[in-house]
Amino acid sequence: MTSNRNRRAFLKHAAAAAVGSAALGGSTSAQPPPESPDPETLTTDRCGADCMVDVIKSIGLEYVCANPGSSFRALHEAIVTYGGNSKPELITCCHEESSVAMAHGFAKIDGRPIGVMAHGTVGLQHAAMAVYNAYCDRVPVYIIVGNTLDATERRPGVEWTHSVQDAASLVRDFSKWDDTPISLEHFAESAVRAYKLAVTPPMGPVLLIADSELQERPLAGDFKLRIPKTTGSAAPQGDMAAIAEVAKLLVAAESPVLVADRAARTPAGLASLVELAETLQAAVIDQGGRMNVPSRHPLNQSGQSRATLGAADVILGLELTDFWGTVNTYRDQLHRSSRSILKSGAKTIAISTRDLGVKANYQDFQRFPELDLTIAGDAEATLPSLVDAVKRLITGDRRRAFEQRGKKLAETSQNAYDRARADAGYAWDASPVTTARLSLELWEAIRNDDWSLASYLNPVSGWPMRLWTFDKHYQFIGGSGGSGIGYTAPASVGAALANKKHGRLTVTIQPDGDLMYAPGILWTAAHHHIPLLMVMHNNRAYHQELMHLQRMANRHNRGADRAHIGTTITDPNIDYAKVAQGLGVYAEGPIENPTDLGPALKRAVAVVKRGEPALVDVVTQPR
Amino acid sequence: MNDEMRSRKHENTKLAKLTKLTKKRVSVLRFRAFVSFGCFVYFVCFVVASVVVASSPQDVQATDVERGKQTFMRVGCYQCHGREAQGASTGPRLGPNPLPLPAFARAIRTPRNEMPPYSLKLLSDADLADVHAFVAARPRPHPLPR
Numbered sequence: 030m031t032s033n034r035n036r037r038a039f040l041k042h043a044a045a046a047a048v049g050s051a052a053l054g055g056s057t058s059a060q061p062p063p064e065s066p067d068p069e070t071l072t073t074d075r076c077g078a079d080c081m082v083d084v085i086k087s088i089g090l091e092y093v094c095a096n097p098g099s100s101f102r103a104l105h106e107a108i109v110t111y112g113g114n115s116k117p118e119l120i121t122c123c124h125e126e127s128s129v130a131m132a133h134g135f136a137k138i139d140g141r142p143i144g145v146m147a148h149g150t151v152g153l154q155h156a157a158m159a160v161y162n163a164y165c166d167r168v169p170v171y172i173i174v175g176n177t178l179d180a181t182e183r184r185p186g187v188e189w190t191h192s193v194q195d196a197a198s199l200v201r202d203f204s205k206w207d208d209t210p211i212s213l214e215h216f217a218e219s220a221v222r223a224y225k226l227a228v229t230p231p232m233g234p235v236l237l238i239a240d241s242e243l244q245e246r247p248l249a250g251d252f253k254l255r256i257p258k259t260t261g262s263a264a265p266q267g268d269m270a271a272i273a274e275v276a277k278l279l280v281a282a283e284s285p286v287l288v289a290d291r292a293a294r295t296p297a298g299l300a301s302l303v304e305l306a307e308t309l310q311a312a313v314i315d316q317g318g319r320m321n322v323p324s325r326h327p328l329n330q331s332g333q334s335r336a337t338l339g340a341a342d343v344i345l346g347l348e349l350t351d352f353w354g355t356v357n358t359y360r361d362q363l364h365r366s367s368r369s370i371l372k373s374g375a376k377t378i379a380i381s382t383r384d385l386g387v388k389a390n391y392q393d394f395q396r397f398p399e400l401d402l403t404i405a406g407d408a409e410a411t412l413p414s415l416v417d418a419v420k421r422l423i424t425g426d427r428r429r430a431f432e433q434r435g436k437k438l439a440e441t442s443q444n445a446y447d448r449a450r451a452d453a454g455y456a457w458d459a460s461p462v463t464t465a466r467l468s469l470e471l472w473e474a475i476r477n478d479d480w481s482l483a484s485y486l487n488p489v490s491g492w493p494m495r496l497w498t499f500d501k502h503y504q505f506i507g508g509s510g511g512s513g514i515g516y517t518a519p520a521s522v523g524a525a526l527a528n529k530k531h532g533r534l535t536v537t538i539q540p541d542g543d544l545m546y547a548p549g550i551l552w553t554a555a556h557h558h559i560p561l562l563m564v565m566h567n568n569r570a571y572h573q574e575l576m577h578l579q580r581m582a583n584r585h586n587r588g589a590d591r592a593h594i595g596t597t598i599t600d601p602n603i604d605y606a607k608v609a610q611g612l613g614v615y616a617e618g619p620i621e622n623p624t625d626l627g628p629a630l631k632r633a634v635a636v637v638k639r640g641e642p643a644l645v646d647v648v649t650q651p652r
Numbered sequence: 653m654n655d656e657m658r659s660r661k662h663e664n665t666k667l668a669k670l671t672k673l674t675k676k677r678v679s680v681l682r683f684r685a686f687v688s689f690g691c692f693v694y695f696v697c698f699v700v701a702s703v704v705v706a707s708s709p710q711d712v713q714a715t716d717v718e719r720g721k722q723t724f725m726r727v728g729c730y731q732c733h734g735r736e737a738q739g740a741s742t743g744p745r746l747g748p749n750p751l752p753l754p755a756f757a758r759a760i761r762t763p764r765n766e767m768p769p770y771s772l773k774l775l776s777d778a779d780l781a782d783v784h785a786f787v788a789a790r791p792r793p794h795p796l797p798r
Contacts, residue, residue: 360765362769451793452745454795455736455745456791458794463736464740490741572731575731576732580768650735651735
């Protein structure tokens, strides 16, 4: 509705301009007059895009990722010249999906969004999948799209195919907010509002349409745009009475379990969750949406989540993507079935912002969970109050009971780690290389550095979380959110860009199918000297889909003989080292003999420590 | 000793000889029956033992293992359990100490979890036993340093 009103106002002003009014936006004091209406005046020293750059600098976007496009040519030019190509610095991407996914990965490390520029039509269509991932993952991405709304201003030909009435409508179902400003002051105000909304939980991608006429409008040399100050909102905290009730349940429980998914957005979130767990000596299950709890913490029971949940009498879910799926098993057979894994009488509690940002069309909100208590609020912001409330209720008797509980949990946790080490030894010398060995060889290569793992762990059976010691928030950033393939490579480059100023060694275990969506991101990493160690998990398949095909084939009694058709990436096998080398990245492989892996990783780490990307292609077991 | 007595003694001797002979024959017959029964028991034991031996990791035939490996790959077991049956997040480790063959077969034919079911049409009993032999023959794990 807002954008419709804006469009009507815009057209009204445009009509006024057509009958001789001063300029787009009419004569209001907010609108800068054009430097000259004379068509023979061919140059200007200032333009609207300069003001847009001032706005972007005011907001604090450190980078803008873009594949170049004529609909934002003035803004592009202003960033790199007027703005000095510094804060924001332009990052050249080979695909708009890469641009958005880079921003996605950056924000998860840094906590702040960076910018993306794209055509409002073809660029945003390329970007849409990555926007959906960021939306599902509740990650702020700041997208500016170019468009030419005034039909009388469009150049004949391609500018018409690159123009659209309502550019943001394409992604409105899965973005948090958008606007189509019709004046520079409107742009400034909406830009600040967009930033504020993007970083207020539940976070999400926002879009601002930069009309080409506004960008290219000549301005008087002394024109100064008023830019509202950027003020973030404190994250919404849960209701205090409800928090007191939760504290009472947790303290009285015999087997409380804390389950966290996208709970810890910052180091403070991780620290708060650990404090709550240690205060209660309660089991914690990290579902991996963020780095919620140290992997080797004695209360971490993620390796035996089902048994832990089955024994629980109180379960507190913190920013869970899927509470229903957490407490139910689901059987994907010919006749689908499910059953609860909870014991009778177990209490379920949620603290989450999910209900504050839900939309109707795309179904990422999951099945409705029947809970005993739901608190609408940001888990990270609510945890300190909950910790305080819990501490106030603990008696000496309860503390002694907690200590006993903690000892048992520590033992279970240690056993899980020992079991993981033993399991990792199976098929140690196998070729293709097991994902367990790949994970341990990589761990040996980086464990003494300040490292950050940017990839999700499902494709490698979660081995790093079972075997490595994760204890800092930037060491793990979860997955894509929407499970849209093509996320890992660009998000890892974005994460590496965010880690660069901290001198961290960023590594990613890169699935082959994911890289092939937009491998040009390797060139971006090389071009901008972004240090990243990319270790290929090259199982030569879209393996998740291969398993689905087999499931269908078995279910239909036809066998898996043809399940490879359309699901494998063979014949020819892709030589990722050559691909990477062709894009300017140091690369080795394909490695099939597991004994070759350790030395190759050492050489690649040395390259990354010199500030450049490197790739090691490893031919791997399926999972 | 009169004639009657001699005659009775003779008869007794004959009877005794006959009885001895009969007893001998009975013993032979019993022995034969025992041997036959023993052979039967031995045969049954042999059959049972053959089945047991086929599922024993120590004595599997190399040909069974090789056939099992081919089947393991052909019918897609490796997709979830790994090429060496080492296990993954998608399917548990299967060897080198698999479930006993009957339980192994049940888990494959009528899985209670999410595993795709393998009907007889997709995997014969013989092929299934070969797969069992293959996973049973997987090497022990490499010990990792602490």
